[in-house]
Amino acid sequence: MRHYLQFRDFTADEYEHLFRRTRVIKDRFKNYIAYQPLADRMLAMVFEKSSTRTRVSFEAGMFQLGGNSIVLNTGETQLGRGEPIEDVARVVSRMVDIVMIRTYEQAIIERFAAHSRVPVINGLTDEYHPCQVLADIYTFVEHRGPIAGRTVAWIGDSNNMCNTWLQAATLLGFKLNVASPAGYELEPSRAAGVARAHLELFGDPLAAARGADLVTTDVWTSMGWEEETDARKDAFAAFTVDEEMMAAAGPEALFMHCLPAHRGEEVTTEVLEGPRSVVWEEAENRLHAQKALMEYLLLGRVET
Ligand code: CP
Ligand code: NVA
Numbered sequence: 001m002r003h004y005l006q007f008r009d010f011t012a013d014e015y016e017h018l019f020r021r022t023r024v025i026k027d028r029f030k031n032y033i034a035y036q037p038l039a040d041r042m043l044a045m046v047f048e049k050s051s052t053r054t055r056v057s058f059e060a061g062m063f064q065l066g067g068n069s070i071v072l073n074t075g076e077t078q079l080g081r082g083e084p085i086e087d088v089a090r091v092v093s094r095m096v097d098i099v100m101i102r103t104y105e106q107a108i109i110e111r112f113a114a115h116s117r118v119p120v121i122n123g124l125t126d127e128y129h130p131c132q133v134l135a136d137i138y139t140f141v142e143h144r145g146p147i148a149g150r151t152v153a154w155i156g157d158s159n160n161m162c163n164t165w166l167q168a169a170t171l172l173g174f175k176l177n178v179a180s181p182a183g184y185e186l187e188p189s190r191a192a193g194v195a196r197a198h199l200e201l202f203g204d205p206l207a208a209a210r211g212a213d214l215v216t217t218d219v220w221t222s223m224g225w226e227e228e229t230d231a232r233k234d235a236f237a238a239f240t241v242d243e244e245m246m247a248a249a250g251p252e253a254l255f256m257h258c259l260p261a262h263r264g265e266e267v268t269t270e271v272l273e274g275p276r277s278v279v280w281e282e283a284e285n286r287l288h289a290q291k292a293l294m295e296y297l298l299l300g301r302v303e304t
Contacts, residue, residue: 002297003113003120005106007130007167015137015172017301021292022138022285029064029288036066037299042096043069045123046079046088046112048103049223053259054123054131057286058100065291070096089115098298104224119297121290126160126224132258133164134293135285137172139278140214142285143254148173153212153249155179155205156239156266157232158186161218161258166190169198176200179208181235205239212249216256217241217266233265241267246276256282 003009010018028035043062045055055071062069072092074080079088085108092099093116101109102123113120122130140147151174154162158180166186169176178186179202191199202208209215220236221229246253255267255277263269271277295302 001117001119003116004130004293004297005109005113005120005122006128007133007164008171009130012172014296015134018134018289018292018296019138019141021295021302022289023142025291025295026285026288035064037295037302038062038097039066041065041067041098041298043067043294044072044092044096044099045069046072046074046092046099046101046103047123048074048079048101048108049124051102051123053283053286054100054102057290058123061287061291062294065294067097085111086115088112090117093117098294121293121297124160124223126222128164128167129160129258130164130167131286131290131293132161133168135289136216136256136258136282137168138289139256139282139285140254142281143278144213144252150213151175151177151211152214152216153177153179153205153209155208155215155217155241155245156236157184157218157220157222158190159218159222161216162186163190165216166194166199170194174198177202177208177212179203179205179239181239183235184232205241206245206248209241209245209248209253212253214254214256215241215246215249218258219260219262220266236266240265241271243268243270243274246271246274254278259283 059069089112098119100121100123104126106125106127109122109125137147154165165176177200220232255271257279261272
């Protein structure tokens with residue numbers, strides 16, 4: 001049994017497989033060909049934080065694969081009244097076939113997985129958001145071919161998305177340029193030992209974007225850090241992805257954002273709605289990529 005708790009839980013070869021399956025599953029869906037290998041399977045989704053895309057993509061995806069899903073907003077469950085996560089894991093995983101969790105510390109999802117009888121998927125933690133980067137890289141590959149050897153510019157907060165991109169860069173062989181304001185840089189322990197071919201740190205976002213094949217950013221204030229919102233608005237003021245930054249990246253550069261976006265903060269409306277932005281395809285690909293992920297975790301390497 002496998003879990004998907006962080007990006008490096010899978011090998012490059014497994015990602016090749018997932019990207020192939022995402023293409024197959026997406027093509028079937030677009031052609032109205034039913035594909036229901038997960039009939040009678042049940043997904044439980046545990047949400048300790050808000051969600052639109054993750055909730056809809058997993059619920060619609062499981063239904064389209066022939067299965068069903070249950071949403072557990074923790075405030076409405078015994079978890080919200082202090083039931084230990086280990087007990088919830090042991091109970092829920094006796095009743096369902098696969099679990100997705102969105103929570104705070106990575107340690108919470110690891111404790112759940114350690115006590116689960118079924119595969120557990122990280123639907124976002126404070127540290128990582130692997131399902132999003134899975135869909136993002138699939139989206140890049142769809143538009144531009146293999147990502148190995150390319151350069152991705154991360155502009156903004158060194159958050160769960162940034163940490164996940166870094167794992168992907170070392171695993172799939174591309175370079176990540178990270179530009180963050182002082183005080184919001186990548187944790188030194190994450191950067192330690194990563195080759196220059198996979199990570200370069202910048203203070204100047206324009207320099208980070210120069211020549212990049214993909215420019216990507218995220219909210220300045222992630223879920224859980226709301227009380228820092230005002231301080232972050234000041235600190236990040238020079239880190240808005242705008243036309244000048246996209247011009248530095250070059251005419252072929254794509255723009256991505258995991259969404260929800262704050263126009264005028266981390267990205268201008270012109271870039272978000274502009275010709276290089278693939279944010280809506282990126283969001284849609286959560287559906288297709290996570291269907292491939294659930295197929296893989298429950299059925300292994302399906303090639304049909
Ligand atoms: N990108 C993403 O995970 O969106 P939600 O918070 O809406 O799920
Ligand atoms: N970094 C953001 C991503 C939201 C999908 C957050 O954690 O809130």
